[in-house]
Amino acid sequence: MKFGVVVxxxxxxxxxxxxxxxFVKAALENGHEVPRVFFYHDGVNVGTRLSIPPxxxxxxxxxxxxxxxxxxxxxxxxxxxxxRRGLLDENEASRQGKDANNISEGFRISGLGQLIEMGIQxxxxxxxxx
Amino acid sequence: xxxxxxxxLYVNRKAPYGTIYALEAxxxxxxxxxxxxDVSLAFLDDGVFQLVKNQKTDGIGVKNFSPTFRALGDYxxxxxxxxxxxxxxxxxxxxxxxxxxxxxxxxxxxxKPSIRIVSRAEMADVMADQDVVLSF
Numbered sequence: 351m352k353f354g355v356v357v358x359x360x361x362x363x364x365x366x367x368x369x370x371x372x373f374v375k376a377a378l379e380n381g382h383e384v385p386r387v388f389f390y391h392d393g394v395n396v397g398t399r400l401s402i403p404p405x406x407x408x409x410x411x412x413x414x415x416x417x418x419x420x421x422x423x424x425x426x427x428x429x430x431x432x433x434r435r436g437l438l439d440e441n442e443a444s445r446q447g448k449d450a451n452n453i454s455e456g457f458r459i460s461g462l463g464q465l466i467e468m469g470i471q472x473x474x475x476x477x478x479x480x
Numbered sequence: 481x482x483x484x485x486x487x488x489l490y491v492n493r494k495a496p497y498g499t500i501y502a503l504e505a506x507x508x509x510x511x512x513x514x515x516x517x518d519v520s521l522a523f524l525d526d527g528v529f530q531l532v533k534n535q536k537t538d539g540i541g542v543k544n545f546s547p548t549f550r551a552l553g554d555y556x557x558x559x560x561x562x563x564x565x566x567x568x569x570x571x572x573x574x575x576x577x578x579x580x581x582x583x584x585x586x587x588x589x590x591x592k593p594s595i596r597i598v599s600r601a602e603m604a605d606v607m608a609d610q611d612v613v614l615s616f
């Protein structure tokens with residue numbers, strides 16, 4: 351089965367991104383496809399590479415980057431939600447005249463159309479949020 | 481893109497202000513309208529407050545986005561299901577909500593109301609009938 355996954359709450363504050371990670375991992379290990387994971391609302395903060403959680407805690411951002419590398423996942427951060435919250439890739443930083451970018455490897459920034467397209471093209475849309 | 485038209489339901493459960501969910505849900509609806517899918521919106525729990533008329537947000541310093549709901553008809557988003565019980569529980573009636581209308585192209589562009597008040601049981605049927613449900 352093809353699952354589309356939405357993450358709509360921020361890391362560490364809320365369990366949503368952990369549950370989504372565990373779901374995606376289990377789905378892939380059981381032979382399902384996850385063509386895309388879409389990060390919206392505060393969920394976009396999962397895509398920063400600048401977080402430094404304590405060493406004895408899980409590293410949510412790194413876990414996603416590793417899973418993306420292993421399974422060639424498409425991790426999409428909503429551009430409108432990201433701009434409000436200060437998440438920028440290199441292109442956006444230069445386009446907006448900002449002096450830094452902070453997107454983790456394995457993530458990309460794109461539009462809300464990617465969310466709708468995911469709903470159209472998958473068999474089930476799973477939302478992990480509040 | 482896949483040719484099949486899917487039924488999308490956007491479920492609005494939160495008050496318009498206090499959190500960003502309602503505003504960012506509406507942004508999804510507006511972008512999604514370009515995809516020519518069969519779109520419905522559901523308003524329940526505190527989400528019914530999103531449609532209340534005469535909203536004024538000057539005092540809290542955030543944008544009043546409620547007029548945007550009246551433009552949805554131009555995007556072919558014409559089915560706004562509002563749960564009766566959620567209105568009742570909050571002391572609201574249909575008269576407290578904005579008039580939101582659309583022009584029905586299949587009926588000589590007659591103006592019709594987009595808001596449809598449904599019972600909780602009917603709302604469950606609306607939800608069961610969907611392909612994609614996005615909850616905010």
